Amino acid sequence: MTLVLAADGRPLKTSLNRALRRQKLRALMLIAPLLIFILVSFVMPIADMLFRSVENEIVVETLPRTVATLDGWDSESGQAPDEDVFTALYFDLVLAAEYKTHTRLGSRLNYEMTGISSLFRKSGRSVDDFPTNNYTDVIQAADTSYGDPAQWAAWMADDVVRAALPMTANIYDAWAKMIVDTEEDLPIEEVPWDFVYTSLYLEVMEGADPPISLDLSTVAPVTLRDQFYDVDKDWLDPEVWKIIKIYSPEYTNGYFLNSVDRLKGPEGVEVRPDNEQIYITLFIRTMIMSGSIMGMCVLLGYPIAWLLANLPARKANMLMILVLLPFWTSLLVRTSAWKVLLQQQGVINDTLVWYHSTWLGQFLDPIFMGFLNLCYAFVNVITWVWNVLNGIWGGTDGLYMDWAVAGFERLALINNQTGTVIAMTHILLPFMILPLFSVMKTIPISYLRAAKSLGATNWTAFWRVYFPQSIPGIGAGCILVFILSIGYYITPELVGGTKGVFISNRIAYHISSSLNWGLAAALGTILLVIVMGLYWMYDKIVGIDNVKLGG
Amino acid sequence: MVDNQSAFVAFERVQKSYDGEVLVVKDLNLSMPKGEFLTMLGPSGSGKTTCLMMLAGFETATHGDILLDGTSINNIPPHKRGIGMVFQNYALFPHMTVAENLAFPLEVRKIGKSEREEKVMRALGMVQMQDFAGRRPAQLSGGQQQRIALSRALVFEPELVLMDEPLGALDKQLRETLQFEITNLAHELGITTVYVTHDQTEALTMSDRVAVFDDGRIQQLAAPDELYEKPQNSFVAQFIGENNTLDGIVQEIRGDTCIVKLDSGDIIDAVPVNIQAVGERTQVSIRPERVEIDRSRLQEDAHTLKAEVLEFIYMGDIFRTRLRVAGKDDFVIKTRNAPDQRRLKPGEMIEIGWLAQDCRALDA
Ligand SMILES: Nc1ncnc2c1ncn2[C@@H]1O[C@H](COP(=O)(O)OP(=O)(O)OP(=O)(O)O)[C@@H](O)[C@H]1O
Ligand SMILES: [Mg+2]
Numbered sequence: 048m049t050l051v052l053a054a055d056g057r058p059l060k061t062s063l064n065r066a067l068r069r070q071k072l073r074a075l076m077l078i079a080p081l082l083i084f085i086l087v088s089f090v091m092p093i094a095d096m097l098f099r100s101v102e103n104e105i106v107v108e109t110l111p112r113t114v115a116t117l118d119g120w121d122s123e124s125g126q127a128p129d130e131d132v133f134t135a136l137y138f139d140l141v142l143a144a145e146y147k148t149h150t151r152l153g154s155r156l157n158y159e160m161t162g163i164s165s166l167f168r169k170s171g172r173s174v175d176d177f178p179t180n181n182y183t184d185v186i187q188a189a190d191t192s193y194g195d196p197a198q199w200a201a202w203m204a205d206d207v208v209r210a211a212l213p214m215t216a217n218i219y220d221a222w223a224k225m226i227v228d229t230e231e232d233l234p235i236e237e238v239p240w241d242f243v244y245t246s247l248y249l250e251v252m253e254g255a256d257p258p259i260s261l262d263l264s265t266v267a268p269v270t271l272r273d274q275f276y277d278v279d280k281d282w283l284d285p286e287v288w289k290i291i292k293i294y295s296p297e298y299t300n301g302y303f304l305n306s307v308d309r310l311k312g313p314e315g316v317e318v319r320p321d322n323e324q325i326y327i328t329l330f331i332r333t334m335i336m337s338g339s340i341m342g343m344c345v346l347l348g349y350p351i352a353w354l355l356a357n358l359p360a361r362k363a364n365m366l367m368i369l370v371l372l373p374f375w376t377s378l379l380v381r382t383s384a385w386k387v388l389l390q391q392q393g394v395i396n397d398t399l400v401w402y403h404s405t406w407l408g409q410f411l412d413p414i415f416m417g418f419l420n421l422c423y424a425f426v427n428v429i430t431w432v433w434n435v436l437n438g439i440w441g442g443t444d445g446l447y448m449d450w451a452v453a454g455f456e457r458l459a460l461i462n463n464q465t466g467t468v469i470a471m472t473h474i475l476l477p478f479m480i481l482p483l484f485s486v487m488k489t490i491p492i493s494y495l496r497a498a499k500s501l502g503a504t505n506w507t508a509f510w511r512v513y514f515p516q517s518i519p520g521i522g523a524g525c526i527l528v529f530i531l532s533i534g535y536y537i538t539p540e541l542v543g544g545t546k547g548v549f550i551s552n553r554i555a556y557h558i559s560s561s562l563n564w565g566l567a568a569a570l571g572t573i574l575l576v577i578v579m580g581l582y583w584m585y586d587k588i589v590g591i592d593n594v595k596l597g598g
Numbered sequence: 599m600v601d602n603q604s605a606f607v608a609f610e611r612v613q614k615s616y617d618g619e620v621l622v623v624k625d626l627n628l629s630m631p632k633g634e635f636l637t638m639l640g641p642s643g644s645g646k647t648t649c650l651m652m653l654a655g656f657e658t659a660t661h662g663d664i665l666l667d668g669t670s671i672n673n674i675p676p677h678k679r680g681i682g683m684v685f686q687n688y689a690l691f692p693h694m695t696v697a698e699n700l701a702f703p704l705e706v707r708k709i710g711k712s713e714r715e716e717k718v719m720r721a722l723g724m725v726q727m728q729d730f731a732g733r734r735p736a737q738l739s740g741g742q743q744q745r746i747a748l749s750r751a752l753v754f755e756p757e758l759v760l761m762d763e764p765l766g767a768l769d770k771q772l773r774e775t776l777q778f779e780i781t782n783l784a785h786e787l788g789i790t791t792v793y794v795t796h797d798q799t800e801a802l803t804m805s806d807r808v809a810v811f812d813d814g815r816i817q818q819l820a821a822p823d824e825l826y827e828k829p830q831n832s833f834v835a836q837f838i839g840e841n842n843t844l845d846g847i848v849q850e851i852r853g854d855t856c857i858v859k860l861d862s863g864d865i866i867d868a869v870p871v872n873i874q875a876v877g878e879r880t881q882v883s884i885r886p887e888r889v890e891i892d893r894s895r896l897q898e899d900a901h902t903l904k905a906e907v908l909e910f911i912y913m914g915d916i917f918r919t920r921l922r923v924a925g926k927d928d929f930v931i932k933t934r935n936a937p938d939q940r941r942l943k944p945g946e947m948i949e950i951g952w953l954a955q956d957c958r959a960l961d962a
Contacts, residue, residue: 516692
């Protein structure tokens with residue numbers, strides 16, 4: 048191939064690219080506000096959520112020395128760790144209490160084991176009262192230089208001293224930083240606190256050379272392990288230490304395990320006790336209910352979409368306005384309206400009660416009852432099969448039971464799954480109708496006519512010719528409704544009671560009430576993955592090219 | 599004409615209104631013998647599709663009877679009528695392959711698999727499309743799709759096939775080929791065909807008879823040559839082929855000729871077609887190729903008109919000349935390009951005339 052040159056002698060390709068680059072740049076600038084908006088309001092929050100679901104730096108940040116020493120402890124020993132670990136804990140906790148980070152750590156670990164929160168709060172308060180001032184007094188009495196802040200600062204700047212007393216140097220540095228950070232004083236003017244002397248004492252007792260020699264053999268040692276035990280007996284409970292050890296890495300899969308009703312034991316993943324298992328049931332319930340909502344939307348939306356696509360323009364427009372009407376009223380108002388309609392003393396129940404008292408009701412009730420029981424039996428069979436298949440979802444959970452058991456008493460239509468399904472179907476119906484309509488609009492009536500002229504009955508013509516062509520619309524509508532409903536929050540919160548809530552309500556709870564953001568993030572991540580998985584499956588089975596959201 | 603009892607398809611006083619206000623089809627009477635190829639021709643909105651839809655069963659007649667093989671089909675649903683249909687947009691099912699499309703009418707008739715396949719291949723063979731059996735309609739060209747639509751309408755061996763502007767979307771050359779194929783197939787298989795078009799050439803070349811529609815009525819139902827040469831009214835004369843018209847008043851009727859006095863005062867000869875009495879207004883119609891510019895070829899006593907040549911167009915096989923005649927300057931004549939033919943020059947004054955039987959005095 049010969050190289051084509053532009054008029055100025057450059058290769059044509061280069062010239063063309065240059066010309067196009069400007070166009071592209073301009074196009075990019077036009078969409079830049081949107082891109083930035085999406086980045087800031089969508090991509091970054093999601094990335095942050097993904098990060099939070101595994102992030103666990105708090106333990107190692109708050110208790111760095113404890114975590115390091117805890118490496119040597121065998122969590123299977125059935126014993127609490129020895130003095131070394133408690134010494135490290137003492138240093139960490141004094142500092143954490145000054146920084147006030149120990150309560151945050153307590154709450155974090157409390158997710159994994161109840162009681163740890165108060166343990167940390169209590170210990171943070173008492174750790175200053177440990178009788179380590181004894182060491183301080185003795186050391187300062189041995190030589191007044193040890194009571195001089197400036198001398199301390201000078202020693203700690205001296206490499207020889209630092210090499211001789213590595214631990215004390217480390218503790219002093221941490222103390223000095225803390226003094227600057229929290230007290231806004233200068234270390235050079237402050238006498239080190241007791242725990243710095245404790246560190247010095249311990250190192251000297253181990254044979255290190257202090258800058259001015261000290262004889263501390265007569266000092267009565269303070270056993271920190273006992274001190275902690277005095278504050279709270281739980282400190283000698285190996286379970287507490289197991290938790291600390293398990294959650295000491297910077298990243299954890301603990302939130303995710305929690306999200307699937309598992310927990311991290313020392314031997315690996317364990318199933319939570321029965322009474323703590325909620326999330327898998329909730330996930331499954333969310334999926335099943337979203338599925339029912341989706342199914343209801345297809346059943347109700349398909350005929351309406353058909354009418355919309357095939358009525359004369361004026362009537363179709365009128366109908367379209369009715370379909371869109373729900374968008375014009377607030378979601379809360381609509382949901383509350385359902386409360387009015389569905390509650391025990393609500394419009395529907397009142398009407399039913401009145402109806403049962405009329406002669407028509409008296410006549411039809413037994414027939415209807417028989418029908419209901421048939422449905423109930425059918426649902427029970429399905430439930431049974433479901434249970435047999437995976438053994439997780441027990442019971443019919445009220446969705447159908449209420450109808451059958453309640454008989455012609457007032458029906459429990461709200462504060463259960465029935466309420467959620469009814470209200471959500473109503474709210475999400477337009478999202479099914481619109482894509483269906485836009486697809487049906489493009490299917491000319493002549494296909495049906497052709498099929499009939501070829502000998503197909505109305506039903507065959509619909510089922511073999513019209514329906515397959517409307518599948519892209521069904522697919523689009525189903526994806527839309529399912530994804531919207533799987534993450535829905537307000538409506539289940541208002542009409543779902545306890546049995547009709549979704550996983551998203553749980554996420555909201557963890558974000559605003561229990562403040563366990565890591566767990567909320569993990570649940571959210573799982574939800575995201577499920578949705579993406581379903582999307583992927585849909586793509587494999589139906590093909591995403593077959594989805595039409597618009598004509 | 600065929601009488602309604604022996605006719606295969608018959609419309610009896612059929613009327614149709616969509617909105618209860620306007621009659622789209624007014625008093626339609628039509629009967630077709632078996633095996634005929636009949637074309638409905640007419641301007642847009644004249645009710646052709648409506649007639650076809652009533653025959654197929656997708657619209658119900660507001661009044662009147664439609665008979666198929668002697669029995670009224672008013673109450674038979676479309677799928678039981680056994681009428682093959684070809685649509686303008688082909689209406690091939692996009693989610694099925696060509697073979698599945700063709701098998702569809704056989705499947706719904708519960709015909710066994712092997713017989714089905716054989717029939718499908720035979721039907722594809724009729725339109726030389728065997729190689730395309732596995733394709734989807736979207737992978738075919740317009741002409742190929744039309745062939746498939748045609749063979750799908752024929753595969754279940756209907757006795758009556760309806761086609762609504764099946765070639766409307768194709769280019770001229772393809773249209774001509776397919777016109778030929780369709781007529782051949784129809785005659786070979788002996789099927790009765792109702793064909794709708796608004797292309798008059800198509801109507802004239804393909805049909806046994808043509809029904810010219812206007813305003814919800816059949817204006818004339820006749821064989822192509824008769825339609826062209828003996829239009830029954832001025833609408834048909836105007837609609838079919840090129841045509842010159844002159845307005846005037848009937849001055850004298852003498853058996854099968856009459857004398858018309860034009861508005862310009864000139865006198866011409868004509869055949870009375872649908873005029874009743876002397877003094878009536880009339881529109882005379884004369885085909886461009888029947889106008890004589892050579893006085894010697896006319897009868898001694900023939901009336902002639904003065905004409906001024908406005909434009910001379912050389913068209914190869916013919917010359918087309920535009921004249922000003924009796925005050926109208928859209929009078930066109932066509933002359934054969936023969937060695938001895940006169941080539942007129944703009945501005946020239948000539949004398950034109952015609953045989954009385956070529957000039958038809960029609961309703962005004
Ligand atoms: N479904 C309908 N509802 C109301 N009016 C209709 C309907 N279908 C057709 N019409 C009217 O009936 C008249 C005849 O329509 P029809 O389709 O039969 O015309 P056509 O001769 O087939 O025209 P074309 O050559 O454009 O296809 C038109 O005026 C049209 O507006
Ligand atoms: Mg039409």
